[in-house]
Amino acid sequence: xxxxxxxxxxxxxxxxxxxxxxxxxxxxALVFGLTVVKVTTxxxxxxxxxxxxx
Amino acid sequence: xxxASFDSARPAAALQPGEAGxxxxxxxxxxxxxxxxxxxxxVGLLAAxxxxxxxxxxxxxxFIAVGGGAAGALNMWWEADxxxxxKRTSKRPIPSGRVTRDEAFGFGMALAAISVVMLWLATxxxxxxxxxxxxxxxxxxxxxxxxxxxPQNIVIGGAAGAFPPMIGWAAATGSISLxxxxxxxxxxxxxxxxxxxxxxxxxxxxxxxxxxxxxxxHGRRSTRRHVLAYTVVLAAMALGAAFTGIxxxxxxxxxxxxxxxxxxxxxxxxxREETVAEADGYRVEKRxxxxxxxxxxxxxxxxxxxxxxxxxxxxxxx
Numbered sequence: 001x002x003x004x005x006x007x008x009x010x011x012x013x014x015x016x017x018x019x020x021x022x023x024x025x026x027x028x029a030l031v032f033g034l035t036v037v038k039v040t041t042x043x044x045x046x047x048x049x050x051x052x053x054x
Numbered sequence: 055x056x057x058a059s060f061d062s063a064r065p066a067a068a069l070q071p072g073e074a075g076x077x078x079x080x081x082x083x084x085x086x087x088x089x090x091x092x093x094x095x096x097v098g099l100l101a102a103x104x105x106x107x108x109x110x111x112x113x114x115x116x117f118i119a120v121g122g123g124a125a126g127a128l129n130m131w132w133e134a135d136x137x138x139x140x141k142r143t144s145k146r147p148i149p150s151g152r153v154t155r156d157e158a159f160g161f162g163m164a165l166a167a168i169s170v171v172m173l174w175l176a177t178x179x180x181x182x183x184x185x186x187x188x189x190x191x192x193x194x195x196x197x198x199x200x201x202x203x204x205p206q207n208i209v210i211g212g213a214a215g216a217f218p219p220m221i222g223w224a225a226a227t228g229s230i231s232l233x234x235x236x237x238x239x240x241x242x243x244x245x246x247x248x249x250x251x252x253x254x255x256x257x258x259x260x261x262x263x264x265x266x267x268x269x270x271x272h273g274r275r276s277t278r279r280h281v282l283a284y285t286v287v288l289a290a291m292a293l294g295a296a297f298t299g300i301x302x303x304x305x306x307x308x309x310x311x312x313x314x315x316x317x318x319x320x321x322x323x324x325x326r327e328e329t330v331a332e333a334d335g336y337r338v339e340k341r342x343x344x345x346x347x348x349x350x351x352x353x354x355x356x357x358x359x360x361x362x363x364x365x366x367x368x369x370x371x372x
Contacts, residue, residue, distance in 0.1 A: 009073065012073065012074075012075040013073075015075055015076050015077075016074070016075050016079075018076075019076030019080075020076070030109075030112070030113055030116070033109045033113075034109060034110065034113050034175070034176055036109075037107050037109045037110055041107065
């Protein structure tokens with residue numbers, strides 16, 4: 001059984017899907033990083049402290 | 055799908071929806087314009103007196119850039135008809151048939167919404183609101199409304215390009231101040247002489263597309279007067295900014311040199327007769343255009359330098 005070489009259309013689709021996958025992975029990493037920064041900043045700590053004292 | 059649809063020899067215009075590559079969608083974001091957006095927004099953010107966490111700064115710049123890209127995609131969606139008529143824009147993803155108008159619209163709207171919401175979550179509501187207004191202004195007011203109706207289109211379009219440093223500043227401080235308005239004014243007043251210098255030596259394209267450029271509606275003599283008038287106002291504003299919170303000795307030195315050079319070229323453009331300009335291949339107009347690119351880069355770099363030195367207690371006027 002022989003495999004046919006990928007058509008240009010498939011290569012293009014693969015490139016687009018790979019690009020989109022990488023963009024989404026980067027977005028997830030960025031949102032995770034943002035969350036870590038937000039929950040460790042002083043403002044957030046103060047807010048939590050205030051809620052705990054109430 | 056039949057094998058017939060896999061015929062790679064077919065023209066690009068026959069592509070079906072959903073077949074565009076990653077690069078085609080990236081091209082919709084106008085990456086060259088995005089570099090200016092990223093640079094000026096970054097300077098606005100770093101020049102602000104409130105320090106920002108690097109991750110928040112990265113996120114803010116990224117979402118401002120995505121918002122700018124979304125505006126670019128929506129601009130291409132609306133202007134596909136005139137883009138097809140102009141040599142400079144005929145190879146863009148929509149007129150060349152690689153991306154459909156519907157795809158560009160959906161892509162632009164989705165990115166606009168994502169960028170505004172994410173900028174809000176990452177920074178604050180004011181920065182997100184200015185970004186949303188910038189996208190609205192560029193797409194609805196400029197692209198759909200005024201670009202095809204008034205020869206002042208360049209002035210109005212320049213306002214949209216002037217917002218990024220203000221968004222960067224708002225992302226850091228949560229406010230608008232004199233300094234951020236001055237950075238806005240710097241780009242706003244720089245845009246008309248920059249583009250009209252280009253329009254003086256790039257003839258033809260806009261006439262063909264029916265876009266009213268000042269060179270066509272009011273003539274080239276009037277355009278030359280406009281270049282000088284805007285450059286004089288720009289120089290006064292740029293030098294005045296040296297004595298505000300974003301200025302300092304470095305900024306003043308840079309502003310003195312570049313405004314003197316830009317004024318020299320603007321006066322030369324104003325004094326030149328069209329026949330002389332045509333005879334020497336628009337040498338002065340081309341020089342002014344090249345200088346204008348360095349002009350903006352130099353001013354914002356100087357603002358950044360002052361802000362950086364300020365961190366070591368050396369920036370500004372002490």
